[in-house]
Amino acid sequence: MSTFHIKPKIEFGENSLNILKEYNIKKCFIVTDNSLIQLKLIDKVLNILSKETEVEIFSEILPNPTIEMIEKGMKSMLKFNPDVVIALGGGSPIDACKGMLYFEKKIEEEMAIKSSKRFFIAIPTTSGTGSEVTSYSVVSNGEKKIALSNDQMLPDLAILNPSFMETLPSHIIADTGMDVLTHAIESFVSLKKNCFSNAMAIESIKLIGKNLIEHYKNPKELKYRENIQNASCLAGIAFNNSSLGINHSIAHTIGAIFKLSHGRANAIIMPYIIEANTKAREDYEVISKELELNIVKEQDGKIVLINYINEIKEIMGIPNCLEIIGIDFEKFKNEIPEMISEIRKDICTSGNPNIFDNESLIKILFKIYFGK
Ligand SMILES: NC(=O)c1ccc[n+]([C@@H]2O[C@H](COP(=O)([O-])OP(=O)(O)OC[C@H]3O[C@@H](n4cnc5c(N)ncnc54)[C@H](O)[C@@H]3O)[C@@H](O)[C@H]2O)c1
Ligand SMILES: [Fe+2]
Numbered sequence: 386m387s388t389f390h391i392k393p394k395i396e397f398g399e400n401s402l403n404i405l406k407e408y409n410i411k412k413c414f415i416v417t418d419n420s421l422i423q424l425k426l427i428d429k430v431l432n433i434l435s436k437e438t439e440v441e442i443f444s445e446i447l448p449n450p451t452i453e454m455i456e457k458g459m460k461s462m463l464k465f466n467p468d469v470v471i472a473l474g475g476g477s478p479i480d481a482c483k484g485m486l487y488f489e490k491k492i493e494e495e496m497a498i499k500s501s502k503r504f505f506i507a508i509p510t511t512s513g514t515g516s517e518v519t520s521y522s523v524v525s526n527g528e529k530k531i532a533l534s535n536d537q538m539l540p541d542l543a544i545l546n547p548s549f550m551e552t553l554p555s556h557i558i559a560d561t562g563m564d565v566l567t568h569a570i571e572s573f574v575s576l577k578k579n580c581f582s583n584a585m586a587i588e589s590i591k592l593i594g595k596n597l598i599e600h601y602k603n604p605k606e607l608k609y610r611e612n613i614q615n616a617s618c619l620a621g622i623a624f625n626n627s628s629l630g631i632n633h634s635i636a637h638t639i640g641a642i643f644k645l646s647h648g649r650a651n652a653i654i655m656p657y658i659i660e661a662n663t664k665a666r667e668d669y670e671v672i673s674k675e676l677e678l679n680i681v682k683e684q685d686g687k688i689v690l691i692n693y694i695n696e697i698k699e700i701m702g703i704p705n706c707l708e709i710i711g712i713d714f715e716k717f718k719n720e721i722p723e724m725i726s727e728i729r730k731d732i733c734t735s736g737n738p739n740i741f742d743n744e745s746l747i748k749i750l751f752k753i754y755f756g757k
């Protein structure tokens with residue numbers, strides 16, 4: 386038996402925030418990060434809420450949210466007891482908010498107390514993790530990053546409003562855009578994919594191919610912003626149903642130890658995983674064709690895809706290996722046994738088309754470090 390899950394309801398486009406007026410929100414708990422308050426992005430939400438709505442804001446979320454941030458936010462949420470919870474931000478505030486709701490449910494289950502019903506709305510401000518439509522939450526604990534998965538964390542409503550992306554700096558457009566591409570590609574080659582997830586993944590890949598560089602170069606242009614936001618959401622629906630792959634497991638592990646942005650880690654790793662995934666050769670070829678890449682006769686579609694990824698990374702100033710960004714080699718080498726253990730434990734690993742033994746994994750890690 387296979388399942389394709391469709392939730393939440395998605396409201397998208399320029400006026401999509403107006404949907405908030407249709408809910409009779411009495412007490413609203415907003416989880417966000419401080420930058421989004423400074424940038425006044427939160428005002429767009431506050432201005433739509435009714436004057437009667439009581440609001441509490443928890444803004445102590447930083448990139449790669451920790452278990453401590455989630456615990457603190459959950460305590461504030463429980464004390465306030467809202468009927469609606471809004472997560473506003475990139476993957477970090479959305480994942481942190483999911484964590485708060487998830488651990489609240491766990492406590493209720495353990496204590497056998499009546500379950501609280503909180504309507505959960507996710508408003509992404511990056512494009513992005515797709516977290517607004519996934520049942521995943523990635524939580525950091527010291528130098529470890531763990532991906533939790535539970536359908537209870539799926540939002541009830543996702544609002545895709547392109548006006549939130551106007552303030553994104555170009556390096557975040559680059560990193561988060563490459564995260565979307567990694568989601569869509571890993572979904573399309575996943576061992577757990579199906580025809581539904583494939584359709585979403587391919588549409589996302591096509592939108593990325595046609596819009597990411599344009600969006601990076603013209604961040605104020607609505608059309609590109611909107612298309613990349615939709616691509617991010619489509620990729621989220623895809624991988625929520627197909628799982629991801631070892632690219633993400635390595636990104637979680639390396640990102641946690643060396644404090645790298647999630648999208649940048651994925652972008653650095655991607656060419657080496659595509660190269661190593663010999664079992665997905667035909668799927669990569671399909672992706673190259675869908676991206677309308679020029680495959681000369683007898684040429685390998687997978688190599689063409691790797692070249693394309695390296696080209697767009699170069700345009701967006703993303704380095705091709707960890708050595709360039711100054712990660713200490715001795716520390717990297719010493720961490721290898723721990724990294725391998727974490728990569729094997731990550732829930733994304735089981736979706737990867739190839740299974741790698743330790744020797745192969747070490748070779749891949751060295752390529753990611755040295756770029757060759
Ligand atoms: N839940 C999932 O399915 C899923 C999938 C992939 C990644 N993740 C996780 O999500 C996190 C990464 O999320 P992210 O890449 O969206 O970044 P993020 O939420 O960590 O934000 C990165 C930076 O961008 C800033 N920012 C966000 N929106 C902005 C805007 N509109 N204008 C200006 N600045 C803005 C934030 O303040 C922050 O400084 C990681 O922890 C990653 O592991 C989750
Ligand atoms: Fe990701």
